[in-house]
Amino acid sequence: MKSGNIQVSNKLGLHARSAAQLVRVASGFESEIKLINGAKSANAKGIMGLMMLAATQGTELELRIDGPDETIAYETIRQLFESRFGEDE
Amino acid sequence: MILLQGSGVGAGIAIGTAFVTDTAAVESSFEVIEHDRLTTEVELLDLALKRTAETLRKTRTEVPEDAPHEIAAFLEAHVLMVEDETLREETVNIVYRESVSAETALMIHRDDLIKVFESMEDEYLRSKKDDVSQVISQIHRQLLVLKGEDDKRTEQDLSEYIVVAHELTPADTVSFTNLKMRAFVTDLGSRISHVAILARSLKIPAVVGLHGEVRHIPHGALVAVDSHTGQVIVNPDEQTLEELTRRHQEYDRQHQQLLAIRHLNSITLDEHEITLLANVELPSEIDTALESGASGVGLYRTEYLFMNRAQSPSEEEQYESYRQVVQALDNVTIRTLDLGADKQVDGGRRQGKVATNPALGVRAVRFCLRSPDMFRTQLRAILRAAVYGNVQCMIPMLSNLEELAQVKATVARVANDLRKENIEHNSTVPIGGMIEVPAAAITADQFAQHLDFLSIGTNDLIQYTLAIDRVDDEVNYLYDPLHPSVLTLVKHTIDAGRKFDKPVSLCGEMASDSNYTRLLLGMGLRIFSMDPATLLEVKQVVMSSSVEQVVGYVSEIINCQNSLKRLELLEQLNRIDLTDRSAKAFA
Numbered sequence: 001m002k003s004g005n006i007q008v009s010n011k012l013g014l015h016a017r018s019a020a021q022l023v024r025v026a027s028g029f030e031s032e033i034k035l036i037n038g039a040k041s042a043n044a045k046g047i048m049g050l051m052m053l054a055a056t057q058g059t060e061l062e063l064r065i066d067g068p069d070e071t072i073a074y075e076t077i078r079q080l081f082e083s084r085f086g087e088d089e
Numbered sequence: 090m091i092l093l094q095g096s097g098v099g100a101g102i103a104i105g106t107a108f109v110t111d112t113a114a115v116e117s118s119f120e121v122i123e124h125d126r127l128t129t130e131v132e133l134l135d136l137a138l139k140r141t142a143e144t145l146r147k148t149r150t151e152v153p154e155d156a157p158h159e160i161a162a163f164l165e166a167h168v169l170m171v172e173d174e175t176l177r178e179e180t181v182n183i184v185y186r187e188s189v190s191a192e193t194a195l196m197i198h199r200d201d202l203i204k205v206f207e208s209m210e211d212e213y214l215r216s217k218k219d220d221v222s223q224v225i226s227q228i229h230r231q232l233l234v235l236k237g238e239d240d241k242r243t244e245q246d247l248s249e250y251i252v253v254a255h256e257l258t259p260a261d262t263v264s265f266t267n268l269k270m271r272a273f274v275t276d277l278g279s280r281i282s283h284v285a286i287l288a289r290s291l292k293i294p295a296v297v298g299l300h301g302e303v304r305h306i307p308h309g310a311l312v313a314v315d316s317h318t319g320q321v322i323v324n325p326d327e328q329t330l331e332e333l334t335r336r337h338q339e340y341d342r343q344h345q346q347l348l349a350i351r352h353l354n355s356i357t358l359d360e361h362e363i364t365l366l367a368n369v370e371l372p373s374e375i376d377t378a379l380e381s382g383a384s385g386v387g388l389y390r391t392e393y394l395f396m397n398r399a400q401s402p403s404e405e406e407q408y409e410s411y412r413q414v415v416q417a418l419d420n421v422t423i424r425t426l427d428l429g430a431d432k433q434v435d436g437g438r439r440q441g442k443v444a445t446n447p448a449l450g451v452r453a454v455r456f457c458l459r460s461p462d463m464f465r466t467q468l469r470a471i472l473r474a475a476v477y478g479n480v481q482c483m484i485p486m487l488s489n490l491e492e493l494a495q496v497k498a499t500v501a502r503v504a505n506d507l508r509k510e511n512i513e514h515n516s517t518v519p520i521g522g523m524i525e526v527p528a529a530a531i532t533a534d535q536f537a538q539h540l541d542f543l544s545i546g547t548n549d550l551i552q553y554t555l556a557i558d559r560v561d562d563e564v565n566y567l568y569d570p571l572h573p574s575v576l577t578l579v580k581h582t583i584d585a586g587r588k589f590d591k592p593v594s595l596c597g598e599m600a601s602d603s604n605y606t607r608l609l610l611g612m613g614l615r616i617f618s619m620d621p622a623t624l625l626e627v628k629q630v631v632m633s634s635s636v637e638q639v640v641g642y643v644s645e646i647i648n649c650q651n652s653l654k655r656l657e658l659l660e661q662l663n664r665i666d667l668t669d670r671s672a673k674a675f676a
Contacts, residue, residue: 011400012213016220020166047169048176048202048221056211088403 001066002074006035010084013056016047018085023047025080031067033077044077090326091305095296096279097319099288102337103272104330107323108250109308117229120190130184134177134191137231142171145227148260151267153291160287163220164260170224192232199225213399223258244268251314253306262287272296272314274321276303288316289371296321347625351382355628357610358635365628366420366618368596372410375417378621382628385420387544387618388483388596391467392428404466404473411474419478422521422544422594422618423471425464427453427485448558453486458495468503475515482518483544488526493539496520523596525549530578533585543586544618547597551575570599571655576612576647583613594618606630607662608646611639630663638665 008014014022026033026044033044037059042049055061065073122130149164170176176198183194199222206218248269254261256277262284265273271293278284278297288295294316306312306323313322313333317340322329355363366387367378378386394402394410402410415421457464471482484496497520504516524530525546537543547570548559554574557564569575579595586593594616599605601619603626609617610631617627642662649655 013211015214016166016170016217017162020162020169023169043175046173046175047166048173051214051217051221052202052205054209054211054214056214088405089400 001064002070003062003064004074004078006061006063006078006081008055008057008059008061009081010087011057011089012087013059014050014053016051018087019047019050021085022050022077022080025076026073029065029067029069029073029076031065031070031073033073034064036062036064090329091323093296093299093302093305093321093323095274095299095302095319095321096285097294097296097316098285099272099295099316100292101294102313102315102317102333102340103251103294104311104313104325104333105249105251105271107253107306107308107310107312108247108270109253109303109306117190117192117196117233120193121188122184122190124188127184127188130191130194131181133232133235134180134184134194134228137191137228137235138171138177140235141224141228141231142168144231144264145171145260148263151263153263153287167220167224167227167260170221171228192229195225195229195232216399227260247271251312253303253308253312255303257284262291266291266293272316274299274303274306274312274314276301289374343626347629350625350628350632351380353628353632355631357631358633359637361610361615361636363610363631364594364616365624365631366422366594366596366616367418367621367624368601368618369414369418369621372413374621375414378418381621381624383418383621383624385422385479386414386418387422387594387616389414389421389423391424391426395426395428401463401466404470407467407470408473411470411480412477415474415478415480421478422481422483422542423474424483424485424523425454425467425471426457428456448552454484454492454496455486458492458499461499464499465503468500469507469514472500472504472507472514472516472518473512475518476513480515480518481521481542483521483523483542485523485546486526486549487522487524487536488528490535490539493522493536523549524582525553525597527554527578530554530582533582534588537585537589537591540591542592542594543582545579545582545593545595545597547575547579547595547599550578550597554578569652570605571646571652571659573647573649579609580612580643580647587613592616601627603627603630604659604663607634607639608643608659610634610636611641611643611662633666 010018012018022044023046035042035044035050035053037053037055040053042053044050053061063074063077145164145168149161149168152161152164180191180194180198183189183197184191187194202221203218206215206221209215246269247265248271250270252265252270252273254273254275257273257275273295275284275297276299285297294314296314296316296319299321310324313325315333325333355365357363364384366385367381367383368388368390369375369378369386370390370393394407411423451459471480474480484493487493500520504514507514508516519541521542521544522529522536522540523546524533524536524543527550529536530550533543551568551570552559555567555569555572557567559565559568583593593614595609595614596618599609600617601623603623606627607630619627639662642658646655646658649658
């Protein structure tokens with residue numbers, strides 16, 4: 001299993017469109033991918049759960065990935081967060 | 090016959106049968122189900138989920154190309170919500186646990202989800218509950234269709250119908266258009282909401298913002314929708330129908346006639362060249378402006394970019410939008426953000442306190458100077474777009490020269506930053522000002538010395554001069570563009586521009602109304618900026634007028650002490666057939 005902290009850096013946070021992007025990326029991996037915000041945890045392959053994490057800009061999330069392609073999945077998702085989901089700010 | 094008034098969007102007039110559809114949240118009554126039938130409920134739910142996702146996917150492919158890209162992105166997010174495993178799982182759990190129908194389970198789950206969203210601190214994320222609720226309503230409706238309880242929303246051909254709804258989502262609008270609806274009418278929405286933009290790209294008539302009045306429209310009633318006037322007429326009588334049909338044909342006929350003068354120079358009978366420019370707000374209006382034969386944009390309103398969203402648009406986004414307009418029309422006067430008062434960022438939702446008198450509060454240039462980061466971002470985007478054509482920058486609502494000095498210092502700083510960052514830009518963009526506060530009009534001589542050009546904003550100038558709020562129905566009757574005080578200020582501003590050799594344009598509604606064209610020509614105005622829809626009408630008047638012969642009427646009208654008599658004089662002025670030189674004798 002691979003895990004680590006990841007920060008929401010885009011201004012709007014994990015809203016419908018950014019969550020949709022994450023779901024699309026996460027669904028391409030076989031591993032089980034979880035994002036945890038305090039007491040709330042969500043499957044990164046489901047948009048509802050992600051939206052309900054209430055992750056705003058600056059929120060630290062824990063990313064937990066377990067499965068055969070966990071290393072590449074971790075790197076890809078980390079980069080997606082870093083690129084602010086392609087948003088300008 | 091009932092007459093309802095809203096905001097007209099899209100194009101044309103339509104007459105058809107009302108197709109009342111409840112696209113707002115669907116509610117079913119709480120329904121307990123026998124244990125042995127619960128599995129059937131789950132099967133129906135799965136089928137409904139599958140069909141809703143299919144429908145949304147199909148709608149996604151049918152979004153018109155020129156629609157804003159967010160609409161497609163939202164539809165994609167909606168598909169993912171429908172296909173979300175947890176949405177299905179939770180709903181199925183509720184069906185078994187509570188022994189309820191799939192619709193009831195969906196409603197319970199929706200309410201739970203909404204509660205979670207409502208407890209979120211972040212306003213933008215909280216507003217996503219609307220998406221959840223819209224998506225669940227679509228699944229719910231699909232369930233009702235499967236159970237044969239909703240026969241209104243079939244795949245019926247709507248070519249004879251006018252869709253009447255409380256609210257239409259972008260998806261609804263696209264799918265109803267594919268069912269060939271003639272027009273639509275909604276309670277919610279404004280000229281700049283997503284549905285209005287769609288109506289424009291789809292080129293169908295619509296009236297939005299009826300504020301609860303759609304309940305007066307019965308299903309199956311005969312309805313007329315006039316996008317020009319924003320009127321909806323329910324069960325029009327014979328006479329009204331004739332009138333509407335006539336007007337419909339008249340619009341068409343006039344339009345054809347006017348198109349003939351589109352490429353001609355706008356020049357008066359006595360050879361004065363008059364510049365006719367378009368007011369543009371939405372990117373989709375670029376086409377209308379081009380079609381009208383406007384020689385440029387005299388007022389490009391940038392508010393649209395900032396409204397109905399949680400965050401200001403980035404420099405890149407603004408730059409792209411401005412560049413698009415500049416490349417299409419070459420001569421473009423971009424007005425910096427005019428928000429505050431009636432127009433607020435994010436539909437006013439973010440405003441904590443409401444100013445008691447917003448029209449006199451922090452708006453336009455005052456707002457910009459207090460939000461320096463936002464203002465600089467906008468100015469950077471303008472200077473960068475100015476590389477692609479003749480761009481002028483216009484500052485709204487100036488009331489003293491210190492504000493202007495501050496603006497100029499900011500522009501200089503922004504140009505310097507761009508130079509240091511080695512970003513391509515134009516540092517010699519002319520800076521002009523809107524003359525719309527009486528203080529600025531009275532001291533127009535001073536402003537003319539410091540501005541590169543002046544533009545008279547009559548809508549606000551009239552409101553501030555006469556101290557009447559135009560949207561207040563109680564005082565609306567006092568709104569009078571011919572009031573001597575207003576005409577004096579307009580004339581004074583035009584004279585000031587002439588004295589200091591600075592161009593003066595007029596970009597308020599007075600410029601769009603061909604009844605005032607001759608009067609304004611007589612007052613010395615040479616640049617008109619208006620709604621492109623009326624440009625050719627104004628051009629026709631310009632081409633059949635002679636400045637020399639209308640100038641005599643101006644002082645007569647300004648000095649007239651009776652408002653009815655002023656109107657009469659204006660009518661006389663407009664009636665004169667100047668091609669007939671004998672008509673110059675003034676009664």
